[in-house]
Amino acid sequence: MNKYNTISISPFSSSTEKEHYLLSCNGRYFEVNQPLAELLTDLQQNETQEAAIQTYINKKEGKYTFEQTESLIKKHIDPLLTIPKEKKCTFLYEKELLTAATVERFSKRFSFLFNRKFMWSLLSIATVMDIFFFINVPDLLVFNNRANAFGMAGLLIFMLVSSFFHELGHASACKYCGVKHGSIGFGLYLNFPVLYTDVTEIWKLNRKQRFMVNIAGVYFQCFFLIVLLVGFWMTGDDMLRYMILILNLGFLMTLNPFFKFDGYWIVSDLLGVPSLRKRSIEIIKYYWNRIMRRRIQQMPYLLRIGLAERWGLAIYAAIVNFFMGYYFIYIIPRFLYNFLLSFPGEMQELILYLSNNLTPPFALMRNIGMQLLFLALLGYLFTKMIRSLKKQNSKNGEQA
Structure with a gap:
């Protein structure tokens, strides 16, 4: 059986000016351009990789050499066959x-x-x-x-x-x-x-x-x-x-x-922009690299879509990056500051009610409960982030 037939190809609906396709393999989905989708189709329709490469080169009228096409397969298509079935985890x-x-x-x-x-x-x-x-x-x-x-x-x-x-x-x-x-x-x-x-x-x-x-x-x-x-x-x-x-x-x-x-x-x-968060950061990195006169390896997604969507993505990128900075730099520190100021007094008030056999007000219980829940979730979030960073550093150390 042709191993490339395990990858399915379908049109992908997005706002890119050039036609893109969706590849599906092991429950994972990938957006690719038309030339790569054509190459995969040739690999699926020919019995050998050599025949598929030659078919592709003939279609492109010699635009690519045999070695370039073979390198493209190894870099962009073959890795799809070895990707684990487990989906990328979105949640902590x-x-x-x-x-x-x-x-x-x-x-x-x-x-x-x-x-x-x-x-x-x-x-x-x-x-x-x-x-x-x-x-x-x-x-x-x-x-x-x-x-x-x-x-x-x-x-x-x-x-x-x-x-x-x-x-x-x-x-x-x-x-x-x-x-x-x-x-x-x-x-x-x-x-x-x-x-x-x-x-x-x-x-x-x-x-x-x-x-x-x-x-x-x-x-x-x-x-x-x-x-x-x-x-x-x-x-x-x-x-x-x-x-x-x-x-x-x-x-x-x-x-x-x-x-x-x-x-x-x-x-x-x-x-019509998949991986919206990634694209919003991508454009900032692009302009930062231009300002710093660094080499630009790939044009950002923003510059490959229609004008209306381009403006929409630019506005979204500005707002979302401001909001995320505001959330992590202001909201979380402010919560921790207010927690240190108010929580000891609220706990003292709760103990006073309980020691006198009185039912604490709902508002007091709500405040204490919500603060403790938010604090516990923050602790879990930062613990997972630290573990992830340690794991990444460990991998980088092994590669070095």
């Missing part, structure tokens, strides 16, 4: 909760919801109703300190059910678009605990279909949102208000384009 920690087969029992039943007109109508209605809620509800952010443990447990259950339905939306959209989805799991991204769905195969889809899959989680949660908004207007119940606020906070987090949540992939689809 991840744990599968539901297998792909289990998720499929639900996703195939909900895939009918992706009629385009119905989907955009519901998203529009939910958006208008949500804006009306924020404009017209008085004391929107006032929290009732009399909330009891049962109410808090109810909110937690709601968050879990809503998050599961969000992930089911991604899986159902995959089913509708005709690609396989993977499992649903729990992961730790930076210092954010998240649920995730493996939708790696959506790279085979066009940009509009990928956009549909990536917005599908929010779309499914909009069903919850509309029901909650109607219920709140009819009853004015505080618990429904809290649920609506929790959903909106979730929307802000998941549609954030700076971290690798849904918003990041949505912007990637709109611009």
